[in-house]
Amino acid sequence: MPFTITREEGTPVYTLRKKCGSIGKHGLLVLLSLLAVFPLYWMVVSSFKNQGEIFGTAFWPAAPTLENYTYAFEQMPISRMLLNSFIIAIAMTALQLLTSILAAYALTRWQFKGRGILYTMLTLTWLIPAQATMIPNYIQVNEWGLQGNPLAIVLPFAASAFAVISMYQGFNQFPRALIDAARLDGAGEWQILTRVVLPPMKATISSLGILLFINSWNEYLWPMLVTKKLESAPIQIGIKSFVSSDVNMWGSLMAATTISCLPILIIYIILQRHIVDSFMKWGIK
Template sequence: MTTDVLAPSASRPARLRPRASARVAQGWEVRIGHALMIALSLVCVFPVYWMLVTSLRPPGDIYSTALWPDAASIENYAYAIRAIPMGRMLLNTFAVSAAVTAIQLATGILAGYAFARWKFPGSGLLMAAVALTWLVPLQVVMIPNYLLVAQLGMIDTLGSLILPHVASAFAILLLAQAMRSFPREVIEAARMDGAGHAHILWQVVLPNLRGTLAALSILIFISTWNEYFWPLLLTRTPENSVVQIGLQMFITAEGTQWGPLMAASTMASLPILLIYLVLQRQVISSFMKSGLR
């Protein structure tokens, strides 16, 4: 009796050792993963930090390697604002980026829903044609677009920066694929309740695609914000130009004005960082809600 009772208890620690060692190994894997993520985050954030630090250095200390200037100054910011119409350029860039984002989302939503829900003769061929336009580089359509804008009398206007970006093949393909993966049972239930296509699209489908729409908005906005070549080709005056053209004005044949350039780059980066943080919350919230369902 004594042997039978004590034998299991004596063997119990031996059985628990593999589980404990597995927990320890798993804990070390988590720690190593967190350490790698922190190291990679520092590598990604350091250039932004160095841009900010360089913008605060005095002109005579611009090439210093110190992690923080001995006497921080906003002289570079004041010079950048005096040298170029920074406020007007930021406003122009924001207006163009917001307009392009809204228009591409609208055309992508409508076209994506049509490709995802309607089957008509030639739909596959039309979808392939849209996908092929994504592979055409800007240099191929640059001259035709420029001639079209010139004939419309839109040279050196903000409308000329928006018109060639009315539709995006990437937005159409992404939204069409997202709508194809949407549960058909939900759509059929809405149709049985008497809902039309417009009601299904705006009241049923889109509220459940907020994560996709937010991610797509971030990509379109950042891509438009960073565009340089097309505004350089069409704009003639700084007042009708965008911030990327303004940054290029600090790079001349005589040399690069690193202090004002870093100050202007910091001012140009702040709006896009704020918009990214706001939309990132929407993406995470949408993914968490979809996972809870």
């Protein structure tokens, strides 16, 4: 028989290769993390640069200044627009959670003809780009007389196919025996939903709510179409006001963008574990 040399676990060669592989993986992760964080760092640093330094390559301003922040607060009502963004994002998240819970519960617990077709059609609507529905939504909002009203931003996003599909998966995994037991005890559908089904699914609902809130906060194109005044617009619309065909106020733009990112950053720091868990959970699904 030919003589072979095996490198078993625990040998110096195997240990060295394992350490080198681990160092290489961690080094790659550090590099990718730096690439992801660097634009945010550059945004914050640029917000403290004057107009002469804004196009420079220095990693830190030679003479840090707050002029960009002062100009941003003078040019637009940042505090009011941040409040608008919070109200709009919370309203959209609450409505999407409510409609998705009711729709997913009906699809999973009630047997009726066409249920599979209905769920398939609902799934296919998720593939339709939002731009394809903007014109019908815009016409409908004008017919309702909501042009310039925050409700014009919220109502077209009151339901989300992504949210319904996500809750549908969660309800499918819920034990049917508990629901049958509650029905035998005389509980109605609303009592079963609120007292039996929803309490154990708080983690799932919270994770979905975090994702919906982040998506609502970052919404830009539709609010830009239906808002007329900065006082009733979210912060993302105000940021665009610093970019025009004549003059681009890059320093003030970076300052306003930094301010708009602070609320999400604070929320992320407070709910870091839940946000990471939600991304992992819905990413796996």
